[in-house]
Amino acid sequence: MSARAPTVYLVDDDAEMLKALSRLLRAKGFEVRAFGSAREFMASGRPDAPACLVLDVAMPGIDGLELQERLSGEGVTLPVIFLTGHGDIPMSVRAIKAGAVDFLTKPVDHAELTRAVSHALALSSAQKEKDTALAGLAQRYENLTPREREVFAHVITGKLNKQIAADLGASEQTVKVHRMRITAKLGVCSAVELAEAARKLGVQPAQT
Amino acid sequence: MTSGGGRGGFPCLRRVRDSALIYAVQLPVHPIKVLALLLLLTGGATVAVPGAEGPRQVLLIHSFGRDFAPFDEVAGQFRTELARRGSGAMEFTEASLELARFDGAERDAPLLDFLTAVFKHRPPDLVVPVGAPALQFCTRHRTGLFPGVPMLALGVDKRRTNDPGADQGFAVVGVELDLVELLKNVLDVLPQTREIHMAIGTSPLERFWESELKKEWEAEAARHPGLRFHSMSSLSLEEMTARAGKLQSAAVLFAGVLNRDARGVPLMMESGLESLRSASSVPVFGFSEQQLGMGIVGGRLTPMRQVGIKGAEAAARLLAGEPVKAVKPVFLPMSAPVYDGRELKRWGIAESRLPPGSIVLHRVPTLWQTHRTMVLTVAGVIAVQWLLITLLLAARRRARELDASLNEQRRELAHLSRATTLSTLSGSLAHELNQPLGIILSNAQAAEALLELPSPDLAEIRSILADIVKADHRAGEVIKRLRAFLKRGELNRQPQSVNEIVEDVLLLAKGDLVSRNVEVETSLAPDLPPASCDRVQLQQVLLNLIMNACDAMNGNQPGPRMIRISTSHDAGRVSISVRDTGCGLPEDVESIFKPFVTSKQHGLGLGLAISRSIVEAHGGRLWAERLKNGAVFQCELPVAGVQS
Numbered sequence: 001m002s003a004r005a006p007t008v009y010l011v012d013d014d015a016e017m018l019k020a021l022s023r024l025l026r027a028k029g030f031e032v033r034a035f036g037s038a039r040e041f042m043a044s045g046r047p048d049a050p051a052c053l054v055l056d057v058a059m060p061g062i063d064g065l066e067l068q069e070r071l072s073g074e075g076v077t078l079p080v081i082f083l084t085g086h087g088d089i090p091m092s093v094r095a096i097k098a099g100a101v102d103f104l105t106k107p108v109d110h111a112e113l114t115r116a117v118s119h120a121l122a123l124s125s126a127q128k129e130k131d132t133a134l135a136g137l138a139q140r141y142e143n144l145t146p147r148e149r150e151v152f153a154h155v156i157t158g159k160l161n162k163q164i165a166a167d168l169g170a171s172e173q174t175v176k177v178h179r180m181r182i183t184a185k186l187g188v189c190s191a192v193e194l195a196e197a198a199r200k201l202g203v204q205p206a207q208t
Numbered sequence: 209m210t211s212g213g214g215r216g217g218f219p220c221l222r223r224v225r226d227s228a229l230i231y232a233v234q235l236p237v238h239p240i241k242v243l244a245l246l247l248l249l250t251g252g253a254t255v256a257v258p259g260a261e262g263p264r265q266v267l268l269i270h271s272f273g274r275d276f277a278p279f280d281e282v283a284g285q286f287r288t289e290l291a292r293r294g295s296g297a298m299e300f301t302e303a304s305l306e307l308a309r310f311d312g313a314e315r316d317a318p319l320l321d322f323l324t325a326v327f328k329h330r331p332p333d334l335v336v337p338v339g340a341p342a343l344q345f346c347t348r349h350r351t352g353l354f355p356g357v358p359m360l361a362l363g364v365d366k367r368r369t370n371d372p373g374a375d376q377g378f379a380v381v382g383v384e385l386d387l388v389e390l391l392k393n394v395l396d397v398l399p400q401t402r403e404i405h406m407a408i409g410t411s412p413l414e415r416f417w418e419s420e421l422k423k424e425w426e427a428e429a430a431r432h433p434g435l436r437f438h439s440m441s442s443l444s445l446e447e448m449t450a451r452a453g454k455l456q457s458a459a460v461l462f463a464g465v466l467n468r469d470a471r472g473v474p475l476m477m478e479s480g481l482e483s484l485r486s487a488s489s490v491p492v493f494g495f496s497e498q499q500l501g502m503g504i505v506g507g508r509l510t511p512m513r514q515v516g517i518k519g520a521e522a523a524a525r526l527l528a529g530e531p532v533k534a535v536k537p538v539f540l541p542m543s544a545p546v547y548d549g550r551e552l553k554r555w556g557i558a559e560s561r562l563p564p565g566s567i568v569l570h571r572v573p574t575l576w577q578t579h580r581t582m583v584l585t586v587a588g589v590i591a592v593q594w595l596l597i598t599l600l601l602a603a604r605r606r607a608r609e610l611d612a613s614l615n616e617q618r619r620e621l622a623h624l625s626r627a628t629t630l631s632t633l634s635g636s637l638a639h640e641l642n643q644p645l646g647i648i649l650s651n652a653q654a655a656e657a658l659l660e661l662p663s664p665d666l667a668e669i670r671s672i673l674a675d676i677v678k679a680d681h682r683a684g685e686v687i688k689r690l691r692a693f694l695k696r697g698e699l700n701r702q703p704q705s706v707n708e709i710v711e712d713v714l715l716l717a718k719g720d721l722v723s724r725n726v727e728v729e730t731s732l733a734p735d736l737p738p739a740s741c742d743r744v745q746l747q748q749v750l751l752n753l754i755m756n757a758c759d760a761m762n763g764n765q766p767g768p769r770m771i772r773i774s775t776s777h778d779a780g781r782v783s784i785s786v787r788d789t790g791c792g793l794p795e796d797v798e799s800i801f802k803p804f805v806t807s808k809q810h811g812l813g814l815g816l817a818i819s820r821s822i823v824e825a826h827g828g829r830l831w832a833e834r835l836k837n838g839a840v841f842q843c844e845l846p847v848a849g850v851q852s
Contacts, residue, residue, distance in 0.1 A: 023668070024654035101446075108646060
């Protein structure tokens with residue numbers, strides 16, 4: 001069950017706190033999903049739409065920090081905002097190092113929370129876009145024939161068509177044609193973009 | 209002739225020598241007795257001054273008798289003084305006009321005969337009649353009795369001598385009695401006196417003075433309206449005494465010459481005054497100095513003693529050969545006012561009432577003066593006792609103070625321990641407070657945002673407000689718990705539910721437990737009877753045990769950090785056990801309860817020592833046991849109502 005609209009995921013073991021924060025964020029116009037524990041959240045499935053996670057640090061069982069660790073272990077790129085009633089520095093440093101977007105102390109002011117959430121959601125959106133774009137690119141790369149992939153690898157070395165033809169044992173004309181097809185299939189416009197696409201895709205330049 | 213007749217009727221004759229007393233015998237005089245008498249008269253002489261003819265013979269003739277007032281004093285002084293100053297030996301012969309109690313010349317015969325007989329061979333060198341009756345006797349028989357012998361009248365009042373200026377043929381050393389002064393003696397000191405009862409006898413002399421007093425006093429009384437005089441001369445001494453005892457406050461007694469009362473009883477040496485004085489219910493006044501000290505209040509009085517002394521002077525001169533004419537008559541006036549302090553005190557007469565220049569004799573010595581040593585000793589003993597008591601009381605107070613201060617210190621220590629625990633809890637507490645505060649803030653701001661909408665959902669807002677109130681109470685609870693925990697109270701043992709206390713403590717410590725990732729499992733017996741304990745102090749003990757358990761499990765990383773708390777009861781005791789999966793206890797388990805023993809880096813090592821002392825103060829036990837994987841602490845408390 002994933003929501004389309006950007007969603008804020010709340011996790012706090014204190015039911016009243018959970019209720020209060022949900023109300024506040026909803027009143028600010030955010031879409032909110034609330035969970036009473038880390039386990040509940042993890043059982044609910046990963047969000048598709050841009051989302052962020054507002055986590056209480058001190059929770060029994062799996063606490064906020066541990067949840068963050070697990071998520072990043074799973075490769076879930078969900079921006080995390082920590083809320084804490086303790087406010088001690090070593091904890092906050094640890095959280096930021098682990099990639100938290102923000103670290104707020106309770107009682108939290110609505111303006112601060114809203115700002116953090118908006119920022120996190122924006123990040124998430126941007127990330128989502130990037131992901132989508134990359135997924136599209138990857139898909140298109142799959143459409144390249146093996147021979148085209150080979151030529152692609154040589155093209156991103158920066159060598160001249162004449163040289164590539166010589167390395168591959170083909171004619172220069174053939175190389176030119178391949179190059180045109182690759183560019184079209186990948187949806188790029190220039191040699192620079194080709195190189196960037198290759199980088200994004202993680203394609204290595206051919207070794208000669 | 210005399211009543212009685214025979215041997216008993218003769219006047220007694222007493223001979224005074226330094227030590228010899230002879231009684232005369234009745235005539236006819238036995239020659240041997242006379243010889244003996246003469247022998248004694250001459251043979252008993254004192255050491256004669258060389259050249260003297262022998263001792264001087266002085267004949268004293270008493271009006272009443274040797275020991276009758278006021279003349280006894282006069283004569284006594286006279287004798288002593290004359291013996292002292294006279295050159296040569298003195299011998300005194302004393303005869304009494306006891307017969308003088310009876311008037312009339314015919315009574316004189318026996319005494320005349322006697323005296324003539326006694327001084328047959330040699331007349332006396334000086335004849336000294338003492339008092340007016342004796343003087344009258346002598347003048348009556350001047351020609352027949354020792355005509356050439358110089359005579360010295362002693363102690364007579366001026367008014368009794370016919371014409372003091374004229375040549376009497378005898379020397380006089382007497383008194384000048386001012387009767388009005390005697391009245392003034394009374395009125396000066398007790399002006400409110402309305403009655404004066406006069407104690408006077410019935411002899412001719414006494415009667416004389418009675419009439420003189422009445423005459424002069426009644427004249428004076430005209431100036432003091434209401435003042436009355438009552439003579440008691442018709443009363444016997446018993447009757448006088450009886451009356452004296454019944455007199456009311458505005459009356460006084462006046463003791464005149466009282467030598468013979470109405471019944472004829474002779475009263476020597478002021479014995480009448482003595483009786484009156486002890487019985488009297490009113491102050492007693494008198495006239496002579498000799499009465500002072502015997503019960504009269506005082507005032508101006510006749511100086512009989514001085515009369516005696518002055519008389520001796522005159523006698524010495526006469527004995528030395530001076531002619532009678534050369535010795536001028538002397539009438540001593542009354543003395544300056546003098547009072548008896550005891551009588552003043554007895555009658556409550558303030559010394560301020562006395563005339564100026566008064567002398568107060570016989571002031572009652574204070575206890576101090578009479579029993580100085582005893583008073584000092586008693587005072588000393590009392591002082592020592594008082595000192596001891598004070599010291600003992602001070603010591604007791606000191607012991608109490610020490611005890612109180614010890615208690616105070618104990619409480620301080622417990623408080624210190626609590627506060628220290630609290631500092632380790634502060635993180636948890638901050639969290640406990642920040643939760644409700646955060647809830648309130650977020651709810652309120654949500655409500656604000658909702659109200660911005662065109663049509664706010666009022667039901668939602670109402671719900672928000674309700675939640676805010678709830679959160680506020682929650683914060684209040686935290687504060688309350690904290691305050692109760694910190695309160696430095698007395699041991700207040702009440703029946704408490706131990707289960708509740710365990711839950712309270714877990715709430716208090718929740719933040720810490722969570723932040724340290726400690727899980728708590730409780731197994732609380734449902735039918736636990738209440739234990740008699742101080743709630744706050746038991747909370748402190750449990751908190752200490754729980755924190756210790758957490759500390760023990762610090763090193764369990766990762767690994768289970770589990771505290772198991774269980775309660776149970778058995779045989780009048782409630783038990784709490786706190787079990788952990790920590791690093792365990794040293795072999796000498798008891799050592800951990802010792803003060804300043806700690807395995808922690810930061811810590812005083814007092815927590816367990818204090819906890820045990822608290823539990824034991826409740827009549828319970830606290831001990832620990834080693835486990836294979838951790839430790840368990842057991843606390844036992846008596847059930848409320850069960851004597852521990």
